[in-house]
Amino acid sequence: MAKIPKASEMAATLSHIPPQTGWMDTPTEFKQGRWCYGAKAKNMEVLGLPNPRDWSPTDADWKLPSNWKEIILEGLRERIGRFRSLRLFMDICVRCGACADKCHFFIGSGDPKNMPVLRAELLRSVYRKEFTTAGKILGKLAGGRELTEEVFKEWFYYFFQCTECRRCSVFCPYGIDTAEITIIARELLNLVGCNIDWIAGPVANCYQNGNHLGIQPHAFKDMIEFFVDEIEALNGIRIEPTFNRKGAEILFITPSGDVFADPGTYTLMGYLMLFHEIGLDYTWSTYASEGGNFGFFTSHEMMKRLNAKMYAEAKRLGVKWILGGECGHMWRVVNQYMDTMNGPADFLEEPVSPITGTKFDSAKGTKMLHLVEFTADLIRNGKLKLDPSRNDHLNVTFHDSCNPARGMGLFEEPRYVIQNVCNNFHEMPPNTIREQTFCCGSGSGLNTDEFLDMRMRGGLPRANAVKHVHDMFGVNTLSTICAIDRAVLPPLMDYWVPGVGVAGVHEMVGNALVMEGETERTTDMRGEPLAGMEDSEDEDI
Amino acid sequence: MSLENVLDQKREEFLIKWFQLMVDAYPAETAKFLKREKNPFANPVGRSIHEGISGILDLLVRGVEHGKASEFLDRIIRVRAVQDFSPAQALAFVFDLRGLLRDVLVKEIDEGGITADELALFDAKVDELALISFNVYTACREKLYEIKVEEIKNRSFRLLQKAGLLEEISETREESGEKGGDQ
Ligand code: SF4
Ligand code: SF4
Numbered sequence: 001m002a003k004i005p006k007a008s009e010m011a012a013t014l015s016h017i018p019p020q021t022g023w024m025d026t027p028t029e030f031k032q033g034r035w036c037y038g039a040k041a042k043n044m045e046v047l048g049l050p051n052p053r054d055w056s057p058t059d060a061d062w063k064l065p066s067n068w069k070e071i072i073l074e075g076l077r078e079r080i081g082r083f084r085s086l087r088l089f090m091d092i093c094v095r096c097g098a099c100a101d102k103c104h105f106f107i108g109s110g111d112p113k114n115m116p117v118l119r120a121e122l123l124r125s126v127y128r129k130e131f132t133t134a135g136k137i138l139g140k141l142a143g144g145r146e147l148t149e150e151v152f153k154e155w156f157y158y159f160f161q162c163t164e165c166r167r168c169s170v171f172c173p174y175g176i177d178t179a180e181i182t183i184i185a186r187e188l189l190n191l192v193g194c195n196i197d198w199i200a201g202p203v204a205n206c207y208q209n210g211n212h213l214g215i216q217p218h219a220f221k222d223m224i225e226f227f228v229d230e231i232e233a234l235n236g237i238r239i240e241p242t243f244n245r246k247g248a249e250i251l252f253i254t255p256s257g258d259v260f261a262d263p264g265t266y267t268l269m270g271y272l273m274l275f276h277e278i279g280l281d282y283t284w285s286t287y288a289s290e291g292g293n294f295g296f297f298t299s300h301e302m303m304k305r306l307n308a309k310m311y312a313e314a315k316r317l318g319v320k321w322i323l324g325g326e327c328g329h330m331w332r333v334v335n336q337y338m339d340t341m342n343g344p345a346d347f348l349e350e351p352v353s354p355i356t357g358t359k360f361d362s363a364k365g366t367k368m369l370h371l372v373e374f375t376a377d378l379i380r381n382g383k384l385k386l387d388p389s390r391n392d393h394l395n396v397t398f399h400d401s402c403n404p405a406r407g408m409g410l411f412e413e414p415r416y417v418i419q420n421v422c423n424n425f426h427e428m429p430p431n432t433i434r435e436q437t438f439c440c441g442s443g444s445g446l447n448t449d450e451f452l453d454m455r456m457r458g459g460l461p462r463a464n465a466v467k468h469v470h471d472m473f474g475v476n477t478l479s480t481i482c483a484i485d486r487a488v489l490p491p492l493m494d495y496w497v498p499g500v501g502v503a504g505v506h507e508m509v510g511n512a513l514v515m516e517g518e519t520e521r522t523t524d525m526r527g528e529p530l531a532g533m534e535d536s537e538d539e540d541i
Numbered sequence: 542m543s544l545e546n547v548l549d550q551k552r553e554e555f556l557i558k559w560f561q562l563m564v565d566a567y568p569a570e571t572a573k574f575l576k577r578e579k580n581p582f583a584n585p586v587g588r589s590i591h592e593g594i595s596g597i598l599d600l601l602v603r604g605v606e607h608g609k610a611s612e613f614l615d616r617i618i619r620v621r622a623v624q625d626f627s628p629a630q631a632l633a634f635v636f637d638l639r640g641l642l643r644d645v646l647v648k649e650i651d652e653g654g655i656t657a658d659e660l661a662l663f664d665a666k667v668d669e670l671a672l673i674s675f676n677v678y679t680a681c682r683e684k685l686y687e688i689k690v691e692e693i694k695n696r697s698f699r700l701l702q703k704a705g706l707l708e709e710i711s712e713t714r715e716e717s718g719e720k721g722g723d724q
Contacts (some may be wrong), residue, residue, distance in 0.1 A: 014587070031625065034625075100570075100574075101583070101584075106571075107584065108623075110567045110568070110571040110575070110586065110624060110625075111568075111625065112568050112571060226699075259699075260696075260699050261696060261699065262695060265699055334672075380628060407639060429582045449692050449693060452685055452689055453623045454687070456623040456685070457623050460620070461582070461583075461585050463585075464581075464582060464585035464588065465582050468582070491692055494684070494688055494691075495619075495684055495688060496619070497622075
């Protein structure tokens with residue numbers, strides 16, 4: 001009988017023959033859907049970034065300055081001196097492999113260079129060659145590698161395939177944090193003008209107008225007033241938020257995604273309703289109109305520059321403290337850097353809830369409190385009238401966003417709030433939540449559409465866990481406390497687990513909140529009928 | 542004994558070999574991981590391959606049922622459609638079935654326990670699966686394009702709505718006989 005060839009033995013174009021070379025000798029191919037567009041000259045000029053030009057990562061010539069190599073190596077030398085952790089991370093990895101299969105991008109893509117240990121090795125190999133004696137003498141034998149243009153392009157490809165989520169660091173016995181290595185590598189790339197436009201654009205907008213979309217103050221205010229109308233249509237209550245009001249007790253800052261993009265907008269309506277109901281003395285700022293900070297994905301300097309407006313605005317308005325909305329990386333910046341970077345904010349007071357009198361130690365240093373902690377405290381003290389049955393049409397699970405989870409240890413408060421406003425809640429498997437949570441696959445400025453294939457791969461481990469609770473318990477709502485999640489999880493669900501929607505925690509608070517003087521509620525904030533109200537909805541329309 | 546019965550008895554061997562062929566399409570380190578890691582949440586790709594191929598084998602033994610076939614193929618193809626595979630590479634695993642069958646049942650075939658007719662019938666089922674897999678692959682890629690468009694639209698949705706532009710757009714669409722707007 002004739003032997004039938006296996007597909008893998010057929011012509012190379014048909015079969016997939018994986019590279020059999022070692023990682024150092026496997027060339028990087030820029031395939032569509034796996035890389036992001038290069039930063040545009042106009043955005044780089046606004047920010048005064050080096051080497052502004054229009055370019056594409058698929059161009060053979062990246063138009064690097066002629067001395068690019070010196071610039072990078074000098075930049076690396078300087079950072080190794082400045083950040084002790086970096087030198088440590090470069091030196092102490094024993095390649096035990098514990099982190100190797102923990103990255104969502106490796107799990108979803110199967111590309112070995114997405115293993116955290118290899119991702120770090122991209123930079124480490126150059127460090128060895130240039131900065132260690134063994135590497136200088138033995139080169140490749142000692143794991144050293146020359147910084148060539150190919151190596152540099154490979155950096156761009158793989159350091160913009162890391163969402164800086166820190167999952168790998170949880171499993172490293174030495175606490176090596178590949179996210180920190182990515183942060184430094186991106187800084188180096190920026191030294192010769194190799195950022196991505198999805199980051200440079202929002203950073204430029206933020207720098208000029210205060211928020212990612214570059215929305216001007218009057219439009220920002222208009223948008224929020226638009227939601228005031230929506231709330232009135234929903235339950236008859238007229239809310240009157242204030243803007244740039246001097247002397248308010250609290251300044252509220254949230255990511256602009258909540259103002260401009262669904263489903264974040266429903267979360268924003270939840271904020272407005274909650275603050276109105278408890279009579280909070282707070283104000284919005286049209287200047288600090290963005291909680292997000294894509295500067296964090298560019299360089300330490302850029303992060304500082306964009307973050308400065310938070311304290312500056314708090315000072316100008318003379319508030320006592322700052323309350324922050326549901327965001328991911330905003331909290332990493334606030335928690336890890338703001339105090340030392342732009343503080344100390346000695347003109348502010350330690351946050352105390354004006355409703356319950358609770359003092360929040362967690363925000364003692366920064367004077368900026370997470371809204372979920374604030375709300376959990378209101379509930380704990382019985383200050384809110386809640387009707388969780390208004391969320392009975394939702395069967396909810398919770399996605400721990402990388403930054404509030406691994407960066408702040410904020411595990412209990414969101415769950416406490418959710419379980420007080422919803423009757424149906426199911427956790428995903430333990431190795432996919434809390435400290436071990438899987439990234440959405442689109443964080444750290446990679447939430448752009450040209451990167452969609454890679455985002456779907458990176459989001460697969462998260463989606464797979466959602467699919468499990470969807471199949472087992474009929475979960476139809478993935479809740480989260482991050483604005484990027486609210487933007488990127490809907491497409492992720494659409495691809496991997498159709499039938500599951502995405503909601504912010506304060507959207508569900510807004511649904512359950514019984515407000516004084518409200519008219520009878522028949523729908524949730526999205527206009528979907530509440531459980532048992534399916535018939536009355538028709539009359540509304 | 543019929544081909545189906547023999548295949549059913551050799552189910553384990555068949556699945557192990559098929560799984561191996563599937564993971565051979567990845568670099569060696571990855572293949573090792575996909576085989577080794579048994580926790581379905583730590584290894585979703587391995588999980589979907591397992592579920593997909595055992596489902597498909599069941600169908601082959603019992604007859605290909607169109608709806609079910611696309612469901613099981615989808616488990617595998619949805620993943621491969623976003624990974625580093627060309628369409629041909631992504632779908633090669635279906636075509637591997639013929640060689641695999643002849644490999645696993647080599648003795649039975651040589652001894653004449655399985656007839657040429659039965660083999661031809663099996664091949665026809667594989668052809669059918671292959672045809673369905675084209676549909677599944679295309680649907681996955683189309684979904685990605687749809688998601689891209691939706692994403693871009695949603696980015697400015699509220700601003701357009703506020704500016705009153707969306708209402709106009711949906712009205713014009715309805716006038717021209719198209720299905721509703723964005724609302
Ligand atoms: S777990 Fe830590 S020491 Fe082990 S390979 Fe990864 S980074 Fe290196
Ligand atoms: S920080 Fe996250 S994305 Fe980056 S290598 Fe580690 S696990 Fe992967």
